[in-house]
Every structure is written in C-alpha cells, then in structure tokens.
Amino acid sequence: MTWASEPLKSNGEPVTSYDVLVYRGGSLAKTVSGVQGTQQQVTGLDTSSTYTFALVAHNNVGASPQGARSNPVTPYGRPGAVSNLSAAPANTTGNGGQVQLSFSPATANGDPVSGYQYSIDGGSSWGSLASDKTVSGLQNGTTYSFLVRAVNSAGPGPSSNRASANPYGQPKTPVANAATDGIRVKMTWNTGGYDNGRPSTVSVTIDGNAVANDGAATVGNGPDEAHSITVKACVQGEPTNCSSKSDSARTASPSASLAQGPRVTSDPQCASNACYYFDITARNFHPNASVFVQCWNNAGGDHVFASFHATTDANGYFNQNSGCYLGHNAINPWSAGWATLDDGRGGTARTNNYTW
Structure with missing residues (x-):
C-alpha cells in the first residue's frame, strides 16, 4: 500500500513513523507499527478475504487520529502447484x-x-x-x-x-507392387521399414491368402488371370492400428503373329512357284497346352485350308514354321494368309494377315 505524506497542522513537527492498521471484514486483523516512508508491503494475508487499511501517524508530540480507510482489496499470489x-x-x-x-x-x-x-x-x-x-x-x-x-x-x-x-503414429505406408510378366504376375514389396515410433508387424496376402514376408513372389499359370497383393503394417499390440498398400495386375492375353517361314520344296506344285510355310509364333497361352491351329487364306473367299496341333512350353509359348504353307500357283495365287489358335482352355488368338 502507498499513501501521501501531509505536514502536521499543529506545531510543525515532522512525522517520524506510521502505524498501518489492517482490517478484515470490518475487524482489525493486525497492525504494522514503525513504518518509515510512505509505502508498506503487508504480508501474511488471506487470499480469500477482502481487506481495508488505515494509517496512524506519529511524531515527537504523539499519535494522530486514525485516518480514513482505504479502498477494499483482495490480495493474491502466484498459483499453487499442478x-x-x-x-x-x-x-x-x-x-x-x-x-x-x-x-x-x-x-x-x-x-x-x-x-x-x-x-x-x-x-x-x-x-x-x-x-x-x-x-x-x-x-x-x-x-x-x-x-x-x-x-x-x-x-x-x-x-x-x-x-x-514416447509419441508414435500409425506405421508408414507399405510398398507393394504387382507387374505382369507373361502368364505370370511378379509381386514385390518391402519387408519392413514401416516403424513410426514403435515397432510394427508386417503381414502379406496374395489373392487373399497369407504368404511369407520375404519380399517377392510369382503367381499365375495362364492368360487373363487377375492377381492382387496387400501388405499391411500394424503397431505391435494394436492389431487395428495399421496402414496398408494394395496392388493388382493381370496376366497377359494370348497373342499370335505370322511371318514368312522357309520355302517349301516337298510339294510338286511349288517346284516352279514361291511357296512358303506359315511361321507362327504364339505367346501367353496356357502352359504345356495342345493348341489347335487353323490356317486360312482368302482365295475364293475366307476359308481354312489346313490345320495342325502345336504344344506350348511352360511359359505358354511356341514357334512353328512347318504346319501349313501358301504360294503363288493356280490354286492360291499370292493370297493373304492368317491363322487362328485355340488351346481348348479359353486361350484364343488370331494372327496378323500376311501376303507373299
């Protein structure tokens, strides 16, 4: 509290000290005596009570009457501990x-x-x-x-x-890839590295079936098959706190191409004419399958003029250049040729047209 000093109105004696009277709720709570100067910090008060203050001045003659009380004030201090x-x-x-x-x-x-x-x-x-x-x-x-x-x-x-x-978050998004490789699909993924403040566990499913977390797998055994992979990383002990990545791919569709093969020498009709075998390349059929090949030309209208069977290897592939032939003669004069292929298991294809 602070106050202003006023000269005494009698005999001119200077003030030598003050008494600070402390009132709580209208009752005198304490007195601080012998105060020098015009300010005083009053301690030991209750922060839940309201106080007023009054002064008594002293000089060599004696004590003054009690002065007017101050404005009310509630003391406070720093908060307590959390x-x-x-x-x-x-x-x-x-x-x-x-x-x-x-x-x-x-x-x-x-x-x-x-x-x-x-x-x-x-x-x-x-x-x-x-x-x-x-x-x-x-x-x-x-x-x-x-x-x-x-x-x-x-x-x-x-x-x-x-x-x-120790803060942590959901595991990092896994890495997973599916890529077509003929009649197979190659799956690759990162086996770990997904921790985000806490250890994570990794699980892998391919086509809905759990597989070992070893980073790579090859699936598929024929054309036009759909395959998928999902890699999931979960916080250890929290089976629902996971991140995941999925990918999918299809195996390739069957295809076939026709080129000019070796010249035919065994047919008398080709002795003076340019007869050549169909050179047929087949890809992405079912593996180890017997493929029925029909050879076509358009002389006199589209028609099959020969057929044969060829067997694919483990990758659904074959190449054959001895099954049928066309040439420039009275029967098939420089006509366009093509072939159709059927492996009996849903794998079919048609070659390009070729003329020689």
Missing part, C-alpha cells in the same frame, strides 16, 4: 508427434489461473500449453519428460511432478 501430471502418446492412429497431458488444476491463490505452461527440458524453458493439453511437433520414438506449471497475474507457480511419454 499435481497428478501424467502423459500419454496422442494421435497414434494418425501421424503421431503428439503427447496428451493430464493433471489436477492448480489452486488460483486469489487470482484466476490464466493458463498453463509446459517444459520438456527440465524447466529451463517453458511454452504455453494448448487448451486441450496436447503438445505437438514432437519426434516419434523419442522419450520426453514433461513439467507443467500454472500462471496468473502474479506469475508462474511451482512446477508439477514429472511425467514421460
């Missing part, structure tokens, strides 16, 4: 990087708590704590030790107990 602080990882099914703090509020000590501060370096520096008590911007997989304190108009209160937490 208690029961605990910390837990937050946003764990997202990107992580957060810790949720929980604690019992500090006592106000006469002035409302205006906010809370936290420290992660033992109290050397402090930051404002969000209203939801979440601390963000943390590094997943790093253990943090937290302190919290309350703040009001008088300043910050004492630190809380320590509480630690």
